[in-house]
Amino acid sequence: LTVSADITGPTNPGAHIGNGSPVATYVITADNYSNITWTIPVGATNVSGQGTTSISFNYPVGYTTGTISVTVDGNSPCGSITRTLNLTCDAPSAPVVSGPVNVCTYVGTGIPVTFTIAPDATVSSYTWTLPPNVNVVSGLGTGSLTVTFAPAFLNQINKQIRVTAANGCGVSAMTIHYLEAWIPARLGLIAGPTDACGYVGTSTEAVYSVAAVNQAESYNWVVPAGMNIVSGQGTTTLHVTIDNSFVTSALTVNAVNNCGTGNIRSLTVTRTLPGTPGVIAGPTNPCMFMPSLASPTGTEATYSVPRVGDNTYNWTLPSGAQLASHTQTATHDVITVTFDATFSSGSVSVTATNNCGTSISPRTLALNKLTPGTPSAIDVVSTQVCPSREYTYTLSSMPTNATSVVWTVPTGGTIVSGQGTSGITVSYDGTAIAGDVTATGNNGCGNSTTRSVAVKLPACPPAPKAPEFITGTQPTKATTKEQPQAELNVETLEVTVFPNPSTHAFKLVARSSDKVSKLQVRLLDNLGREHRRYVMMPGETLTLGSELKAGAYFVEVLQGTEKVTKRILKY
Known part of the structure; x- marks a missing residue:
């Protein structure tokens, strides 16, 4: 004979007292038995299953505490086994209600709202007590109550839903579920562009947004004239376009629910002309770029200003200056300019333009014609001696404002290299040399004062003559006339x-x-x-x-x- 250690079934009979309650069921498992006898409270009703491993019944009204037992007789000669279950009749615990607290979303809408209690086997019924203007749809007496809220609910003081749980042993403590009618929580700042100029007159959409807040059902955006809502009204994100009629003004937003509206947030969006462009970077002396001896066709000068946003830049050049190119880098607006011989004076100027208009004041850079400065003293170094004499003539640096240096040498001298630069190499023939080496700075506007250094070189000594031999039938000895050795032997x-x-x-x-x-x-x-x-x-x-x-x-x-x-x- 084998019998389970415990009887399975409810130990609190409260939910099963009286004929109208669900029956309580108790179960035992057993093998190799001949008879089963259940002992249940006197007065139990609706009994079924006596003599089996499962018995069901209702407890009598007024039952509080006791036991049930079961005796299992084994086949001879195995004897019998008795199991007992202690019973205690307790009132249910206070129910826990789940459901919305802020009911603004539902007030006056007719939308049903459900409040629920977690199932509890010890409970036989629930008693709900509702405030005014809360109308029951279904669920009284159960653990799931559905209601609607009338408009007048907003203004009343009593906003409590109360509920107790009951069984045959008693009634639980009351639970109060507090309802609220809150307007939306406070909105944060509006995020989005404050400069309208990138959008004015274009199809590009400007996007504005706020963070979602509690108790908000929708978000009401108000936009100024010239700003047109594309999408997003009622949500936290608004898409707009801006037309040419827009002037500096603010857009606003507030959160809304059935209980009212929250705080208003605003963001000022400006329509402002571009500021004067930044300082122009570039040369102020066009003489360095005009046609000159060093560059007969001239060279290009480069001017630039820092870029700001999506601005475009309009350059104005003086007479005698021509625009060669106009480009933009990631950081600067850049032009290259050529100057011809007709340039006399003037300025380079630039204005900035965006969708809102053009800057009121241009940025200017004055141009001045500067002729070259006087060359420095000429440094002279001998690099080769007779018969192939060479000298270098060098300035300490290129003269100021000069694009080249024009050198002249005396008769008998030849410029080997360096013409146009700050230093030349000159070779001299073997004759006596007398004269000046001169250096003159040059640019597209003219020449500097000339710097000179005197040259006075003696003639190189003659080369040695070949040996003279005594002629005859048999050469005997060579003799030479004594001559200066010059540079034949060192x-x-x-x-x-x-x-x-x-x-x-x-x-x-x-x-x-x-x-x-x-x-x-x-x-x-x-x-x-x-x-x-x-x-x-x-x-x-x-x-x-x-x-x-x-x-x-x-x-x-x-x-x-x-x-x-x-x-x-x-x-």
Whole structure:
């Protein structure tokens, strides 16, 4: 014989007392039994299932506390087993009501609203008490009540729904569900563009929005003249277009429900002409761009202003100036301009334009014709000796406002390179040279004062004659007339540094009658401080000075008691 340890069924008989209540059902499981006997309260009604593993009945009215039991007899000789269940008759717990608190959405609409209580097996019925102007649709006595709210509900003080739960053992404590009639919560700020100029006269939609708030059923937007609602009225997001009649004004919004309206939010949208453009960046001396010796057709000058928003920019040029191009970058509006020889004076000006109009005041940049400044003193350096004499002539910098430098050299001199720049290389023939080297700055408006340096060079010595031989049937001995050796043999230390000046490196060549003794080379700054030291042999070429900054330096070459110092210029 086997019997379950417990009887299954309600231990609180409250919901099953009296004939009108649902019956209580109790169950036992058993195997190998011959008889089952249930012992239930005296006076129980609607009994069914005696002698089986499941019995149902209603408790008698007035029942409070007791037990039920079941005895299961096993097949002989297994004996019997009894199980008992203790019963306690308790009133239900206070019900918990679920449903809306703020009922503004439903007042006066006829829309049904349902309030519910979680199912409780110990409850046999519910008693609902409603305030005025709340009308029952269905559900009185149950755990689900549906009602509607009349318009007068808004103004009354009593807004409580009360409910108790009952069973055969008693009535629960009362639960009060408080109803409210709140207007919408306070709206936050309106988000959206405050400058109408990007939208005026276009089909582009401006979008304005507010964050949703509690108790709001809809959102009422009011837009000014010239602003047209495309979509979104009644929602938190409004799409509008703006036509040319719009002037600076505000749009507003407030949240609405059946109980009233919330606070009004407004946002001022302006229609403002563009401000004067920013400072014009660009050259003020057109002479640097007009046709000149360096550029017979002239060059383009570039002018720009910072961009603001979607503004466009309108440029005005003086007589003698022509617009070559007009472009925009991510940050600037840019034009390129050419100047011809007819330019005399004037200004470059620019205005900004957007959908709202054009800036009242233009931005201007005055232009002035400036001729070149006088060139600096001319620095002279010998780079090669007879018979192929070369010299460099160098200005410390390009003259101010000059596009080129025009050089002239005396008769017997030829400009090898550099014409038009701040330095030239000149070769001289072997004749005596006398005259001036001149430098004149030039731009599209004219020439500067001329700078000159005197040149006076003796004629190069003649080359040595070939040996004279005594003629006869058998040559015996060659004899030569004694002649100056000129540069055929080097009797002393001779040093050449080139190019000089240089923008990069210098090459040093040393020739000496002593072909075997090493040369000590020192690179010094203009204060005599040693920068670097080298060792080389006569006839070799040494490259040095690529690391030097711009300035004047000295190269000192020493062999035995012979010393030669050369000044070099680095640009």
